[in-house]
Amino acid sequence: MDVAVGIVAQRDNERAQELAASLVDALEREGASVVVDEATGEAVGATPVSVAAMAGRDLVVSIGGDGTLLFVAREVGSTPILGVNLGEVGFLNAVAPADALGVVTDLVTDLDRTGTVEGRELSRLQATGVDGDWTLEPALNEIVIHGPRRGHGGGATIEIDVDGQRYAESHADGVLVATPTGSTAYNLSEGGPLLHPTADALVVTQMAATEAMPPLVVEPDTEVTLTVTGTDTAYAISDGRNRQRLEPPAAVSVSLASESVTLAGPQANFFDGLDKLE
Structure with a gap:
């Protein structure tokens, strides 16, 4: 054998x-x-x-x-x-x-x-600095952007652009982009929708936003850009482990990774x- x-x-x-x-x-x-x-x-x-x-x-x-x-x-x-x-x-x-x-x-x-x-x-997700100087390890569940610390009181102003068009802008604990696999994890705990495992989609969910928009389900080849302001420090995190420190104003592009x-x-x-x- x-x-x-x-x-x-x-x-x-x-x-x-x-x-x-x-x-x-x-x-x-x-x-x-x-x-x-x-x-x-x-x-x-x-x-x-x-x-x-x-x-x-x-x-x-x-x-x-x-x-x-x-x-x-x-x-x-x-x-x-x-x-x-x-x-x-x-x-x-x-x-x-x-x-x-x-x-x-x-x-x-x-x-x-x-x-x-x-x-x-x-599918997996890739988070990359818009200026191109860093890329996180691919995420099977989700990419999260949050302020200097996770949770209430550690938020930032985060703009969400979908294929170059503004969807939301609000002070929030954070924003996450999840795969169908990750929809049952952090996304669900933040009030995001469940996606069936075979769904060909991603979901964008704000976390405790002061001016909240509903979670948004998008096609998998969509490019989501998250721009962070209003704080001295922020983080991009892949599946809760791999992280990149950001110095706002900073923009992060989230899209499908090349390898599933x-x-x-x-x-x-x-x-x-x-x-x-x-």
Whole structure:
């Protein structure tokens, strides 16, 4: 079998590490080339590499919650990812732990036979300084622009332009642009709409704006420009992790990233996941 697989288990999660060890044993018996992330390698005695080094393998298995899969996606780019769900909701992780061995080995066997892996393409967003001097890592969920600190009292004046036309201008805690994947995350908590995972759209949502406009759903190839004024410092943040400090007045362009994420294997039931939201 000429298939290269990476396995990433949620850090400090014994259950995830035990499942990773079982997958390593099963896949190596089938002849696959298997590596695990560095923390898991120390725990289970398998070949460790950085998660970023798994980019370009045939498949990466993420064991944990949606946060683990988001981390893996940031590191491996367009490499197909299969999610095993140890979290509560699991919009991205469709495979139950009890089914993981069978699903992963079947998928790897099919991959060896056909050379391809079926999956769903998930759009990502790119935030770039309008002056062109910086670009954040792509976001699978959302790009957020906010003032010197997150939340009430840390806002700024933010103008929203959609393909060069003004949509809104208001003092706000921030503004976010979310993918369908991210519509169930920060966007939802800020009063934005749910987008079905297969929707070909993005959503722009103000956060506690003093002169609020309704959240705006736009086509995915739309360019959204967010201009920040009225504060000494602001931030552009990708998926809550990667950030760029801004010195207002500053303008940020948000658009689709060139590479999407391939979510391999069975797909989660969107409506079942909604039942688990608080």
